[in-house]
Structures are given as C-alpha cells and as structure tokens.
Amino acid sequence: MRESTTPAAARLLVDCLIEQGCDRVFTVPGESFLQVLDGLGQQSTIDVVTCRQEGGVAFMACADGAMTGRPGVAFVTRGPGATNASIGVHVAMQDSQPMLLFVGDVDSEMRDREGFQEVDFAAFFGPIAKWAARIDSADRIPEYVARAYSTAISGRPGPVVLALPEDMLSRETEAKPRPRVEAPAQAPCPDAMQAMMALIGDAASPVAIIGGAGWNAKAREYFQIFAERLAIPVATAFRRQDAIAPSSKVYAGNLGYGPNPKLVERVRNADLILAVGARLGEATTDGYTVPQITAPDRKLIHVHPDPNELGRVYPADLAICAGMAEFAESAALWDDGDAIDFDAGAAAHAEWEAWATAHPNGHPLDMGQAVQFMRDTLPADTIVCNGAGNFAGWWHRYWRYAGYPSQLAPTCGAMGYGVPAAVAAALRHPERTVVAVAGDGDFMMNAQELATAVQHGANLMVIVVDNGAYGTIRMHQEREFPGEERISATRLANPDFAAMAEAFGGWSARADTTEAFKDALVAAQGRSGLRLIHCRIDIEQLAASGASVSGLRSR
Template sequence: MKAPETPAAARLLVDCLVEQGCDRIFTVPGESFLQVLDGLGQQDTIEVVTCRQEGGVAFMACADGAMTGRPGVAFVTRGPGATNASIGVHVAMQDSQPMILFVGDVDSSMRDREGFQEVDFAAFFGPIAKWAARIDSADRIPEYVARAYATAISGRPGPVVLALPEDMLSRATQAVPRARVERPAQAPCPDAMQAMMALIADAASPVAIIGGAGWNARAREHFQLFAERLGIPVATAFRRQDAISPSSPVYAGNLGYGPNPKLVDRVKNADLILAVGARLGEATTDGYTVPPLVAADRHLIHVHPDADELNSVYPATLAICADMGEFAESAALWDEGEAIDFDAGAQAHAEWQAWATAHPNGHRLDMGQCVQFMRDTLPADTIVCNGAGNFAGWWHRYWRYAGFPSQLAPTCGAMGYGVPAAVSAALRHPERTVVAVAGDGDFLMNGQELATAAQHGANLIVIVVDNGAYGTIRMHQEREFPGEDRISATRLANPDFAALGHAFGGWSTRAETTAQFETALAEAKGRTGLRLIHCVIDIEQLAASGATISGLRDR
C-alpha cells in the first residue's frame, strides 16, 4: 500500500517557514498537527528539536529568537500544550524577543462546542502576544506566516501565536510562499539627533541606560564608541548586561535587582537620562524610582524602535523612534561640533569594578569566589543562562558578560528558563561554552529538558545552587515577618541533583566547598556533553547582597 503524501497545506506551511529562514523548531508533538510533523520529516532544512514539556519548548524558542533576531519557532498542541507554552509567550512579550508559537487547533466543524482541549486562542493569548490569530484558509498560509514574521520582528519585537485548525492542514492549495520579510530599519531624524546632542552638551551629569528591544551587535559596537567618545556613564537595563562590553571604560554596571548603590545614586541624581532600547520598566527602574518617574530638573531622551513605547510611562523631553543599530551608528558618526567630554564615565566604571569584585564571605562554598573562578577558567564569551531566583545575583554582580549574546535571562522573572535557554544556546552556538545556572527550585521547573540536551547532543554545563528553599521568597519573608516560627511554604526537600544529572546520561558531581567547586569546574571544562555540578550552600548566604538571613531576622 502506497503511503499517503503530506497534505498540500501542511507542506506549504513548512515551505513558508523555510522561505523565512527558519532552520530550527522546538516542539512537543501532538496529534492536532500530525500533517506538519510529517512535512517536517520530509525535509532537511529545518531541524526539529523534540522537547519534554511545552514550557521548555517555548523558553527554547524565546531564547533562540533572542540570539538570532529572527523569531524562534515553536509547535505545540491545543489545550494543555498551548497553556503550558503560554509562559514562554509571556516572557517573549515582556522581554521584547521575537517568537512564533504555532498551536494545533480543533477541527473547524467542532469549534465553539467546548470540544476536546478547545481554547479560544486569540482571546487567551491576545493580552500577552503582539498578535494572536487562526489560519482558517489554506490559501492564506503564506500571508499569515509572512505577517507573523513581520509582526514579531518589527517595532518592539515580540511573540505571535497562530492556531492551525486540524482540518485546514489537510486541505489542497496552490498557494506559494511569500518572500522573506526583514525588519524595517528606521534611521533617526537628523533634527532629533541635533537636539539630542544639544541636550547632552548642556548636561552636567548625564547617564545612559541601554539594552532591550532590537538591541544587536551593531548597536552594541557603535553605541559603545559614542559613549566612550563623550565619556558618558553607561548602565545596562535589567538582565541586558551584554549590551556593552564590560571592559568599556564607561561601563557603570547594571540596574534592576541588587545594583551597586553608587550607581543607583548616580542615576537618581542625573540631570539627563539617555535611554536607548530600554522600556524603563518596573524591574530596571526599581518600581519607577531609578530614575524618578517625574523630575523637574531632569531631561529624558528616550530612543526606542516602537513609537507606542515612547511617552507611555516616562515622559520624554525628546523621543526618538529608530532602529537600534541605525541610531547607534548615527550617534557614533555624528559630528557634535565643539567636543563634549565628561569624566564621570571613568569614575562610574571604577565604582563598578570595585562593586563587582568578589571578596571572601566566610561560607564553606562561597558563591562569589566560585563565580570569580569561573571567570578565570571559562572563555570570556561564555553564554550564561539563568531563570529567576536569589542565586542569579552572584552572576549578575560578579560575572563579566563579554560576548554578544552572552546573557540569556528572563527580564520578566520567570523561573525555569535557564536550562531550556542553555539547550537552545548550545544548539545555536556549538562553538561556544554554554552554562546554565539554576537554583534548586528554579531547576526543577524545567530540569527535564536535560533529556532534550542529551538526545540532541548539546554541550552545556549546568550549575545547580541548592539552599533547600525558595530563597528569594524566604528572603522577603524574613524581612517582612522575621522569626523562625514565621517561615511558611518556602522550605524544599530536594533530590540528589548530581545523581539526577548522571541519570540523564551526563557527567555530574557534588560540591560542598569552594575548593570542590573549583575542582569540579576544571574537570567539567575538560569534558563534553552534559555536565552538572550540584552546589550545596547555606541558606544564610544571600546572593551577592552582603546580607544574611540571620541579619534580616535581627534587623
């Protein structure tokens, strides 16, 4: 019996993805899009990465989009698959990363009956995606796919969700793929650039805050040249620390959670803020206080690729809507006339260097010293991936994000991101060292994706920081409700993570002292494949803050 051919609509969808430059998709397979799976199996342009949970699928696609600037692509099934994947859509939206989630949907004839796993995906994803729609006509597949790419990469990048009715994927069609779409490259207005330079020239204590929507290697290179020429201190937005080289003589450190107090004061007291790419969201600005939301004696120049973001929260003295690369290159090449020269950049850089130097803290396994040893041992362009938790503060403070991209971390604070992101990074950049760092609670959100790493031959190092608690919440608990008898719902009973890593087919070991960690990392560096180091630390050791749980308790 002759095997049936892949239906024309499903073949067309795959061909459209190929035309748009898609070379990898992430999926947990589902019966609702069997036709697409068959089409993917009949070609060799797109690699199919089979994952273990849809949250991991979406995180991998989100991370892939962050690295390439093109949408990371995910396929999941309806109902439970789509709702599991929604966390990645939320991250892609808040992180301004391009992503497309395809969801197998119910047969059109079953719609609106609350059929098996039926969800109104446009209504469900609408608030957390740039665009959510359903492809009802096979002939319009090229239109929808091209629009999805254009929407995901234009303006403020973000996620698109497209539902695929099961019957639509089986239909005949003569449609052909549309040509590859590119991100519009809008140059800044020369008059606006002139006004910007005049504001900078009149400033006494300017500070730049950079990184975010549309930031890329071109923007990094040219903005660094611009800032160094003028001597302006440059802070990076929350978890955008690879937006400038840490060796730049004007790099002042990162904003967000646990920043250098001297940098916070510098931003609060600045008479001019130059925000480029950053939305100036809640995390970056510490609840819209760094810088203050409104200040009579401060000017704000806000540069962003999406006009809807400008003046949406922070009122701007000068708003510039432009592509990040175009703006940065224009700034680097701009002849400002009379030379502008600030000495604050060098001062801010020295303050950051002092703040970002780890000193022994007396704990058996001193995480600050461990990060310092990582810096001395691993390549400078190592990609570090993490989710959310107190543990991440050690890397935010003491690691140097020298390469680009080299920091994959959710600005929306989602747990479970680090391991899937590291798998995605290891597949996208097999020539680079990739490290996933995760807390014990964070790791078990998506640690199952170590199976994906092993199956697809990903080379990555996983560092699990185990303090037996949801440490961030425990920290807040101790501050707000001090006392041992007030601890609630934050204690964790953990497995042997080293044994778990071994069970997934990797090399693994346990470290309870700094010396043991150093030995383990040196051995891990000399190996390939999946490597896991289980770091057991004291709950009293709070991430990079200099505080302790008992210190909070005794305040």
C-alpha cells in the same frame, strides 16, 4: 497500506518557514498537527528539536529568537500544550524577543462547542502577544506566516501566536510562499539627533541606560564608540548586561535587582537620562523610582523602535523612534563640530570594578569566589543562562558578560528558563561554552529538558545552587514575618541533583566547598555533553550575594 503524502497545506506551511529563514523548531508533538510533523520530517533544512514539556519548548524558542533576531519557532498542541507554552509567550513579550508559536487546533467543524482541549487562542494569548490569530484558509498560509514574521521583528519585537485548525492542514492549495520579510529600516531623524546632542551638551551629569528591544551586535559596537567618545557613564537595563562590553571604560554596571548603590545614586542625581532600547520598566527602575518618572531638574531622551513605548510611562523631553543599530551608528558617526567630554565614565567604571570584585564571605562554598573562578577559567564569550531567583545575583554582580549574545535571562522574572535557554544556546552556538545557572527551585521547573540536551547532543554545563528553599520568597518572608515559626511553604526537600544528571546520561560532581567547586569546574570544562555541578550552600548565604529582589516573582 497505500503510501500517503504530506497534505499540501502542511507542506506549504513548512515551505513558508524555510522561505523566512527558519532553520530550527522546538516542539512537543501532538495529534493536532500531525500533518506538519510529517512535512518537517520530509525535509532537511529545518532541525526539529523534540522537547519534554511545552514550557521548555517556548523558553527555547524565546531564547533562540533572542540570539538570532529572527523569531524562534515553536509548535505545540491545543489545550494543555498551548497553556503550558504560554509562559514562554509571556517572557517573549516582556523581554521584547521575537517568537512564533504555532498551536494545533480543533477541527473547524468542532469549533465553539468546547470540544476536546478547545481554547479560544486569540482571546487567551491576545493580552500577552503582539498578535494572536487563527489560519482558517490554506490559501492564506503565506500571508499569515509573512505577517507573523513581520509583526514579531518590527518595532518592539515580540511573540506571535497562530492557531492551525486540524482540518485546514489537510486541505489542498496551490499558494506559494511569500518572500522573506525583514524589519523596516528605522533611521533617526537628523533634527532629532541635533536636538539630542544639544541636550547632552547642556547637561552636567548625564547617564545612559541601554539594552532592550532590537538591541544587537551592531548597536553594541556603535553605541560603545559614541559613549566612550563622550565619556558618559553607561548602565545596562535589568538583565541586559551584554549590551556593552564590560571592559569598556564607560561601563558603569547594571540596574535592576541588587545594583551598585553608587550607580543608583548616579542615576538618581543625573540631570539627563539617555535611555536607548530600554522600556524603563519596573525592574530596571526599582519600581519607577530610579529615575523618578518626572523630575523638574532632569531631562529624559528616550530612544526606542516602537512609538507605542515612547511616553507610555516616562514622559520624554525628546522621544526618538528609531532602530537600535541605526540610532547607534548615527550617534557614533555624528559630528557637529563641538567636542563633548564629561570625564565621568572612567570614574563610574572604576566604581563598578570595585563593586564587581568578590571578597571572601566566610561560607564553606563562597559563591562570589566561585563565580570569580568561573571568570578566570571559562572563555570570556561564555553564554550564561539563568531563570529567576536570588542565586542569579552572584552572576549579575560578579560575572563579565563579554560576548554578544552572552546573557540569556528573563527580564520578567520567570522560573525555569535557564536550562531550556542553555539547550537552545548550545545548539545555536556549538563553538561556544554555554552554562545554565539555576537555583534548586528554579532548576526543578524544567529539569526534564536535560533529556532534550542529551538527545540532541548539546554541550552545556549546568550549575545548580541548592539551599533547600525557595530562597527569595524565604528572604521576603523573614523580612515581613520574622521568626522561625513563621516560615511557611518555602522549605524544599530536594533530590540528589548530581545523581539526577547521571540518570539522564550526563557527567556530574558535587561541591560543598569553594575548592571542591573549583575542582569540579576544571573537570567539567575538560569534558563534553551534559555536565552538572550540584552546589550545596547555606540558606544564610543568600544576602551575601548582594541581591535585593523586592517585587520580583522568583525564588
């Protein structure tokens, strides 16, 4: 058999990714992009992570983008592969995270005949991606890849989908990769900053809501300096709790589902809202009611990197289009000679401290006490990953997201995100402790990715909270249709999750009591590789988490 070489087009695509700084891709292999797989196998710059289902692939890429600020990269095959991966594209879009999904596509000559696994990917992904296109010319691969990176990281970050016709990947080309692209610098206008400080100076009870598109470590550091200088209470948007250090004397807690009622009242009664990075979406604002979309006695300053988000839902009295880091640095260094000190941040922080301290609830396995023990036992910069469900309320309320990044959780309420995100985090940050927390229904959405974790040597801990039900939907069900006889479709017959982890090659323990959980956590911390703790709790403990999940598609 003659020795074959990787086709030029496929080599070029891999070289373009390397030029853009890609060092890892996630994939389920498919025959539609064999040429790219061959090209990836002939180089050592990009780590190839082989996954077990395309939903896990896309979640890992989304999480990787959230951690690096560069697009997480995924490769899947056409038809079933692409449709499975669509959930990760949806999450990346609603979470404003940079991601690049490559889809192997049908041969150009087969197009528009509804060939084997054919889908019009531009039409399919168009509504849930920033850009979806097809590369028909091998010579234009550098153009498309560079544009994909630029689109994914500019303005409001998000996902890009590129279809790769099978025959195009086999063509000859002499094109060369384009240079690495960076997000455009977006410094705030000095006049806008002056206007912002004037509005803040005129306020009596302002509140900041932060975290979201383009937030990074620099934005976190500088905004904290700014907020602490003014002593303005700072709330984080839904599942953006690592946007400020929880130890900050002005951190007031998180908005979303199950917030501190005292924080809700602060936001409701604020005469000025300073929203930085947050879209002010449905979850953060409790259905666009906290704060109200319009209020005659309240001002809104909205800072966002994408002009299309400014004024989209909430009319702003002052709209500032700027990058998060650039804005935060300008705010921290701003000095107009007038000292502003509201002295409300400390009181709001004390209210959060009281709210975020767990008290015994009388259940054999008290999850509030369990999370508090985790806080006392694991490193402060532990990365906590979760999908959707009522179980997450314990961590949202009682965990301290001290590091950055340290919270990987889908703001769009997608189930099955936690385990894949934890795999991506463990590979990206092998020096840090990574924990996936999942409900039983949530865990089973992507439990197969435990195999990926073991195969690639990821060190991660998984905590499965098992109540034998789709608990959030059960809670809604009991509220809307009370009575045991009205319970429908929410009961679950679960496997032995501890035995399941051992079957994948991991270590496991079971916990039915708080003390058993503590013992298991200590034992798990002293080990490496995959570790899973199967927590079995009473369905009635749901409400004790303090979670209120009205409107969230989760379990």
